[in-house]
Amino acid sequence: MINTWTEATIVAVVAGVVGFFTVLRGSAFVAHAVPNGSFAGAAGASLLGINTIVGLGVFSLCGALGIGVLGRRGRHDVVTALALVFMLGLGALFLSLTVEYEPEIYSLLFGEVLGISNTEVGPTAALAVVCIAVVVVLYRPLMLSSVLPEAGEARGVSTFRMELCFLTVVALATTMTVPVVGTLLIFSLMIGSPAAARSFTDRPSHAIVLSVVIALVAVWSAIALAYTTNLPVGFFVAAVSALSYALGRGWAAWRRSRSTRLAIPASELATGT
Amino acid sequence: MSHFLAPVFGPGFFDSTTVHTALIVGTLVALVAATVGVFTVMRGQSFAGEALGDIGTTGGSGAYLIGVGPLWGFVAISVVAAAAMELIGIQRPRGRDLATGIVLGAALGLAALFFDLLATYHSNTGATVTILFGSIFVIASSTIPLAILLSAIVLVIVAVLYRPLLLSSMSAELAAARGIPVRAVGALYLLALALSVALAAITIGTILSTALLIGPAATALRLTRRPGTAILAAGLIGIGATWLGIVLAYDSYAWPPIHRGWPVSFFVVTIIFVLYLLAGVPELWRTRKRRAGETIVGVPLAAGDR
Numbered sequence: 380m381i382n383t384w385t386e387a388t389i390v391a392v393v394a395g396v397v398g399f400f401t402v403l404r405g406s407a408f409v410a411h412a413v414p415n416g417s418f419a420g421a422a423g424a425s426l427l428g429i430n431t432i433v434g435l436g437v438f439s440l441c442g443a444l445g446i447g448v449l450g451r452r453g454r455h456d457v458v459t460a461l462a463l464v465f466m467l468g469l470g471a472l473f474l475s476l477t478v479e480y481e482p483e484i485y486s487l488l489f490g491e492v493l494g495i496s497n498t499e500v501g502p503t504a505a506l507a508v509v510c511i512a513v514v515v516v517l518y519r520p521l522m523l524s525s526v527l528p529e530a531g532e533a534r535g536v537s538t539f540r541m542e543l544c545f546l547t548v549v550a551l552a553t554t555m556t557v558p559v560v561g562t563l564l565i566f567s568l569m570i571g572s573p574a575a576a577r578s579f580t581d582r583p584s585h586a587i588v589l590s591v592v593i594a595l596v597a598v599w600s601a602i603a604l605a606y607t608t609n610l611p612v613g614f615f616v617a618a619v620s621a622l623s624y625a626l627g628r629g630w631a632a633w634r635r636s637r638s639t640r641l642a643i644p645a646s647e648l649a650t651g652t
Numbered sequence: 653m654s655h656f657l658a659p660v661f662g663p664g665f666f667d668s669t670t671v672h673t674a675l676i677v678g679t680l681v682a683l684v685a686a687t688v689g690v691f692t693v694m695r696g697q698s699f700a701g702e703a704l705g706d707i708g709t710t711g712g713s714g715a716y717l718i719g720v721g722p723l724w725g726f727v728a729i730s731v732v733a734a735a736a737m738e739l740i741g742i743q744r745p746r747g748r749d750l751a752t753g754i755v756l757g758a759a760l761g762l763a764a765l766f767f768d769l770l771a772t773y774h775s776n777t778g779a780t781v782t783i784l785f786g787s788i789f790v791i792a793s794s795t796i797p798l799a800i801l802l803s804a805i806v807l808v809i810v811a812v813l814y815r816p817l818l819l820s821s822m823s824a825e826l827a828a829a830r831g832i833p834v835r836a837v838g839a840l841y842l843l844a845l846a847l848s849v850a851l852a853a854i855t856i857g858t859i860l861s862t863a864l865l866i867g868p869a870a871t872a873l874r875l876t877r878r879p880g881t882a883i884l885a886a887g888l889i890g891i892g893a894t895w896l897g898i899v900l901a902y903d904s905y906a907w908p909p910i911h912r913g914w915p916v917s918f919f920v921v922t923i924i925f926v927l928y929l930l931a932g933v934p935e936l937w938r939t940r941k942r943r944a945g946e947t948i949v950g951v952p953l954a955a956g957d958r
Contacts, residue, residue, distance in 0.1 A: 407753035408699040415706075415859070452932060456698035457870040461925055463702070464863040468921030471785040471860070475915045484780055485771070489764040564764065567757025574750050611768040617761020624754050 383602060385500055389507045390556045391568065391598040395576075395591030396514055397552045398569035400545060402577060404525045408456055409446060409546065411566045412463040414553040416442045418562040419470030421487050426477045431487075432502060432554060439553040442466055443546035451539065489561040489613040499558065506555035513548050521545065522583060564613040568594055571620025578627030593623050665902055674788040674855075674898050674916075677799050681851045682864055682890030684803045687810055688848040689869030689890075690883050691841060694821045698866050699749065700737060703756040704846050705861035707733045708853040710759045712783035713766035722783065723798055726850035726858070733759055734846040738839050786857025788898065788916045795854065802847050809844040817841055818879055855894070856917040864890055867924035874931040893923040 401410040417439035424434025442462055449458045474484065514521070524531035524541040532538055556565045576590035601615035665671055692701050708726040715725025733755050740751035767780055782790065810817070820827035820834045828834050845865075852861035872885035897920035904914040 402750065405749045407749045408702070411699075411702070411753070411756065452936070454693065454696065454698075454870070456696055457693055457866055460698040460702050460862050460866045461870065461928055464860050464867070464921050465925040467785075467859050468863070468918045468925075471857070471915045471921075472918040474781065474785070475913075475918075485767060488780075488784070489767065561764075564757075564760060566753070567761060570750070570753040571757055574754065611764045613764035614761045614768070617757050617764070621754060621758035621761070 382500055384599075386503055386559055387598045387602055388595065389500075389503055390559050390565075391594040392591050393507045393510050393552050394556060394565065394568040395572055395594035396511060396587055397548055398573040398594070399576070399583075399587045399590045400514070400521060400525060401549070401569055402573040403522075403583075404545065406545070406549075407570050408459050409443070410549055410569050412446065412459045413439050413443050413546070413549050414557055414562045414565045416463045416466030416470075417550075417553050417557060418487060419466045419473060421557070421562075422470045422473035422477070426473045431558065435557050436550075436554040438466060439550040439557075440547070443550040444543065447539075447543045447546045450542075487557070487562060489564060489611060503555045503559070506551055510548055510551045510555070513544065513551075517541070517544055560616060561613055564616055567617040567620045568597065571617075571624050572597060575620075575623040575627035578624075578631040593620075597623065661899060661902075665899070669793065670789050671898065671902065673791050673793045673796065675895070676796055677791055678788055678855055678894040678898060679891050680799055680803045681848075681855045682868070682894040683887045684806050684848045685852045685861075685864040686868040686872075686886035686890035687883050688806060688844050689865040689867075690872065690879065690886050691810075691817060691821055692845060692865060693869045693873055694818075694879070695841075697748070697845070698862070699752050700842070701845060701849060701865045702862040703737075703752045704730045704733055704849045705853060705858050705865070706756060707759040708850055708858035708861065709783055710763040710766060711850075712853065712858060713763055713770060713780075716770055716783070717766055721792070721795065721798075723795055723802075723850065723854050726853045727802065727847065729759070730846035730850045731843065734842045738842055782857075784857050784859050785915060786853065786855055786860060786917050788855045789901075791854060799851060799854070802851055806844045806847045806851075809840055813837055813840060856920055860917050860921055863921040863924050864894070867921075867928055868893065871924070871928045871931045874928070874935060889924075889927060893920050893927065896923055 398410070401407060417435045420434035420436070420438025421431045422434075423438070424431045427434075446455075446459050446462050449462065452458075520531065520536045521541055521544065523534070524536045524538050525545075528538045531541070552569075553565065556568075560568065572593035573586070573590040575593050576586045579589055580586050597616055597619040600619055601612050604610075604615045605612040689701070692698060708730055711725035711727070711729025712722045713725075714729065715722045736755045737751045740754065741748075770780075781787075816827065816832045816837050819830065820832055820837050824834050827837075849861050849865060852864045855861075856864060868886040868890035869882070871889055872882040875885060876882050897916050900919045901914060901916040904919075907914065
């Protein structure tokens with residue numbers, strides 16, 4: 380149980396930080412495609428009898444860089460979609476060649492946070508540190524090229540290179556988080572919490588912290604709920620993330636309606652009516 | 653004639669009812685998905701298509717739970733999800749990404765719940781793989797009428813909306829200036845997208861349905877700029893890839909390492925992906941030539957047109 384809490388906490392921190400940049404860059408599709416496609420890597424690894432993490436790592440990196448390079452030519456969303464389905468097609472082939480048991484496929488797709496062993500925490504923590512370190516080192520150029528790519532180019536920050544760096548970070552985050560929350564659900568954590576955080580604050584640093592906090596709350600409450608109700612963790616992670624986004628939207632709408640009501644007299648004053 | 657084709661078509665290929673059903677449904681689906689796909693690619697809504705396909709997983713598993721055909725589940729959930737995306741704000745370019753992502757995340761959570769309940773109460777082995785990766789050879793022939801009806805609905809929507817949809821896909825401002833109700837057209841188009849993705853899900857699975865939707869359309873749009881020609885070409889590419897996939901999968905029952913048959917979905921997806929890459933070659937070659945010319949004159953290169 381201690382392992383589960385540690386692992387889930389690490390995952391939530393990374394998902395909160397990487398997710399913030401994902402939402403800022405409007406790269407939700409890539410953040411969905413890379414983890415989802417890396418499923419094929421896990422299936423291939425079990426076919427060859429090697430460690431799942433290796434398969435996940437190779438496929439998520441190749442997928443992410445492939446999307447980055449091919450995306451330079453064709454339309455970005457089209458390339459992402461096709462790279463994703465190609466990887467998943469390979470996954471379908473690997474699955475049909477192995478004699479996999481249904482629960483194993485299920486746990487790859489939807490995660491198995493309650494079955495974490497001691498040996499898995501170490502590699503996850505190491506990958507998390509690398510991930511966060513890359514984001515910290517590249518913080519300013521990454522932020523600039525995400526918000527104002529043209530200004531970034533003018534100041535010598537190559538948009539393409541930043542895109543590749545960002546995709547690598549997503550691939551790293553994928554490799555470490557997939558065994559815990561599964562290929563399909565890391566996405567809800569990476570999009571839901573930062574999207575909610577951004578409706579509460581406009582300042583990037585505050586939003587990152589808030590996004591990590593929301594991700595932590597989502598994961599912790601999901602584990603507790605899953606433990607007591609015996610339902611899958613992934614369901615609760617997705618539900619809490621979606622709920623926090625709904626709250627964020629509600630808060631933003633309420634604040635906007637208040638500020639317009641306050642603003643009307645001022646504008647009337649300005650126009651002299 | 654049949655003697656020469658014997659190595660291509662495995663024994664009993666033309667006599668099998670399973671193959672007949674697969675060919676009929678596969679053709680319909682490829683045609684519908686490619687037609688809608690051309691608009692999806694032009695509007696830059698591949699993510700919405702992909703998400704609606706994935707969300708079909710929730711509907712498929714839900715359908716297994718209550719014991720109805722998976723196609724009903726796919727259709728119901730993707731129409732509901734399309735409505736949710738529309739409400740959250742998919743029509744605004746900035747909110748599009750998030751609207752799709754949030755709905756997708758929430759729906760996949762539900763899918764996790766449904767699969768868990770399936771495993772606990774129904775012990776329905778194979779449901780996960782069939783829903784996710786599809787299996788065109790297990791489609792019941794009773795599905796054909798429903799598939800025809802849904803395809804007809806989609807094609808009618810596209811035919812009726814053809815001009816306004818085309819204009820609003822190219823330039824929403826221009827369409828609005830001409831008095832086209834852009835939002836209503838977008839919503840109806842989203843309905844057509846949801847239906848065609850649900851259809852694609854029964855042939856190559858929920859998470860691969862994007863291949864039939866985006867692949868042929870993107871390939872066709874790389875070869876021609878004319879929308880009408882592109883729809884025709886996309887339909888042909890989609891149908892060709894599906895047929896070739898079915899033939900290869902049928903043959904693969906005799907292939908090593910296990911004599912169990914490789915999945916149809918794998919063949920269809922791979923053929924489509926290779927065709928897309930090949931279609932980029934002429935363009936690549938043209939830009940190479942143009943760039944070589946430009947460097948001679950000394951004109952700085954453009955940042956690349958997306």
